[in-house]
Amino acid sequence: MTQNQPSPTATPEREAAGTPIVVVDDVHHSFGSGPQAVHALRGVSFEIRRGELIALRGRSGSGKTTLLNLVGGLGTPTGGRITVDGTDLASLGETGLLALRRDRIGFVFQSFGLIPVLTAAENVGVPMRLRRLPAKEREERARTLLALVGLADHAEQRPGELSGGQQQRVAVARALANDPDLIIADEPTGQLDLETGRSIMELLRAVVRGKDVTVLVATHDPNLIELADRVVELRDGRIVEPGANDGTP
Numbered sequence: 001m002t003q004n005q006p007s008p009t010a011t012p013e014r015e016a017a018g019t020p021i022v023v024v025d026d027v028h029h030s031f032g033s034g035p036q037a038v039h040a041l042r043g044v045s046f047e048i049r050r051g052e053l054i055a056l057r058g059r060s061g062s063g064k065t066t067l068l069n070l071v072g073g074l075g076t077p078t079g080g081r082i083t084v085d086g087t088d089l090a091s092l093g094e095t096g097l098l099a100l101r102r103d104r105i106g107f108v109f110q111s112f113g114l115i116p117v118l119t120a121a122e123n124v125g126v127p128m129r130l131r132r133l134p135a136k137e138r139e140e141r142a143r144t145l146l147a148l149v150g151l152a153d154h155a156e157q158r159p160g161e162l163s164g165g166q167q168q169r170v171a172v173a174r175a176l177a178n179d180p181d182l183i184i185a186d187e188p189t190g191q192l193d194l195e196t197g198r199s200i201m202e203l204l205r206a207v208v209r210g211k212d213v214t215v216l217v218a219t220h221d222p223n224l225i226e227l228a229d230r231v232v233e234l235r236d237g238r239i240v241e242p243g244a245n246d247g248t249p
């Protein structure tokens with residue numbers, strides 16, 4: 001069968017599942033200019049299909065955070081093109097990028113990034129506030145999401161009263177608040193012990209399956225990498241071995 005012929009088993013759902021939600025095309029990014037310039041990304045290309053969990057692996061300084069930030073619309077690459085759900089990020093102004101980050105993308109950070117004076121439920125409600133959702137709807141949705149991440153009984157606790165793993169669960173619930181298409185997670189388990197880190201990665205895995213979200217996660221942790229559908233490896237700003245995470249060395 002040639003590539004142009006439709007597959008006999010193709011359905012709209014399957015085709016949608018095969019559509020890339022993120023396309024990174026020959027992306028370069030430098031900090032500074034002249035002889036002092038740091039070339040963090042040197043021609044990175046890859047695609048992420050809808051509903052995939054991709055692990056972005058690479059040594060410290062290989063460009064992972066730079067790439068995650070650019071895919072998340074936090075900055076503009078100095079070369080190349082990034083599209084999210086068919087939209088070229090370069091075509092969006094600051095307001096458009098802000099709306100993309102608020103409405104379509106959830107972020108999870110190594111340091112959790114919760115607001116200490118707010119309860120878990122209020123933290124989860126923050127992105128919904130930015131979308132001006134009514135208070136009642138916010139509260140209900142925050143409780144549903146906290147139940148989803150296993151924290152139904154902790155809604156009224158503040159971050160300081162929660163363990164690191166629980167705080168990261170709140171952060172995952174917050175990332176889901178506006179029903180994003182894509183979650184970008186930068187070393188989400190970096191401050192957690194092995195077992196807790198694995199439970200966070202399993203949570204992300206479950207979110208991909210249950211909520212049809214796509215996840216791009218930067219991690220060093222081999223225990224987490226095995227839970228990914230695919231690994232993208234960066235070395236010195238270049239991709240070295242994209243491919244299926246089939247357990248082969």
Ligand SMILES: Nc1ncnc2c1ncn2[C@@H]1O[C@H](COP(=O)(O)OP(=O)(O)OP(=O)(O)O)[C@@H](O)[C@H]1O
Nearest residue numbers: 031038039040058059060061062063064065066067
């Ligand atoms: N704002 C910046 N200004 C100048 N150089 C930067 C800046 N941000 C990152 N860099 C440089 O770009 C390169 C890639 O950094 P990046 O943070 O993307 O790597 P990383 O793979 O995420 O590393 P880590 O695992 O340590 O977080 C590094 O050489 C870094 O020093």
